[in-house]
Amino acid sequence: MSADRVVLVTGGNRGIGRAIAERFVRDGYRVAVTARSGEGPEGTLTVRADVTDAAAVDAAFTEVEQKLGPIEILVANAGITKDTLLMRMSEDDFDSVVSTNLGGSFRVVKRASKGMLRARFGRIVLISSVVGLYGSAGQVNYAASKSALVGFARSLTRELGARGITTNVVAPGFIETDMTAELPEDTQKQYKASIPAGRFATADEVAGVVTWLASDDAAYISGAVIPVDGGLGMGH
Ligand SMILES: NC(=O)c1ccc[n+]([C@@H]2O[C@H](COP(=O)([O-])OP(=O)(O)OC[C@H]3O[C@@H](n4cnc5c(N)ncnc54)[C@H](OP(=O)(O)O)[C@@H]3O)[C@@H](O)[C@H]2O)c1
Secondary structure (H helix, E strand, O other): OHHHOEEEEEOOOOHHHHHHHHHHHHOOOEEEEEEOOOOOOOOEEEEEOOOOOHHHHHHHHHHHHHHOOOOOEEEEOOOOOOOOOHHHOOHHHHHHHHHHHHHHHHHHHHHHHHHHHHHOOEEEEEEOOHHHHHOOOOOHHHHHHHHHHHHHHHHHHHHHHHHOEEEEEEEEOOEOOHHHHOOOHHHHHHHHHHOOOOOOEOHHHHHHHHHHHHOHHHOOOOOOEEEEOOOOOOOO
8 A cells, every 4th residue: 555655855854744754654754854954754865965966866766765665655845945136136035046946856856756757656756836936025036936846747747647656736714834934923914814714724734634635535636736825825
């Protein structure tokens, strides 16, 4: 059955990635996380990797393969923001966000696809954002990197869909993590007022959707964008 499969979650030392790793552990999977700093939750194998570095990604995958076996489920979660208005956005603000969020997904998916093709099985989940579909002033770099994951997942579905590999996008709204804790209190209040659910989500509410997408129940879902946003992005 599915629950003893090997999972790799990027950025699993904190926030949403950590909650996803915890949930997979709870469900009985063999779980590895990448981290630049810190450690993954109890029961996971932590490997070091910066997703902007293809050689580091390759070494981390090799370590997981040696210790746990081929990676069957990949969650590309590592991501950053560097928010500022377009007029003030530097080349580096743009490039670093795109290279982490979009380039990082490309690097880990490319490396994971080798084993998945061999196994004729794979589940790829890309963590995007409601902002990628809805837009957000001050987040041109972030929104561009996150909306690009939709085209990425849909192209990959066309490339690998016949090989037992699904690729889906999860688009969280506002989740209680370090990323949203940085927002000024007034901004948080404004956001909550515009979310039909009237609150931010817990990271575990995102994790439950990711583990479901990795399960046998979701075998026929690919190229989908699943919002976990309390209704914020409806229709986008
Ligand atoms: N929080 C939200 O409301 C929200 C909403 C929508 C989408 N998301 C998306 O969900 C994902 C996780 O967000 P979060 O809120 O959990 O963020 P977070 O608490 O800021 O954690 C980000 C994670 O990504 C890792 N990371 C960042 N840059 C990396 C790099 N170059 N190489 C490897 N790892 C890197 C971090 O590792 P270090 O600890 O080493 O920095 C950390 O584990 C992101 O893709 C984010 O865009 C978040």
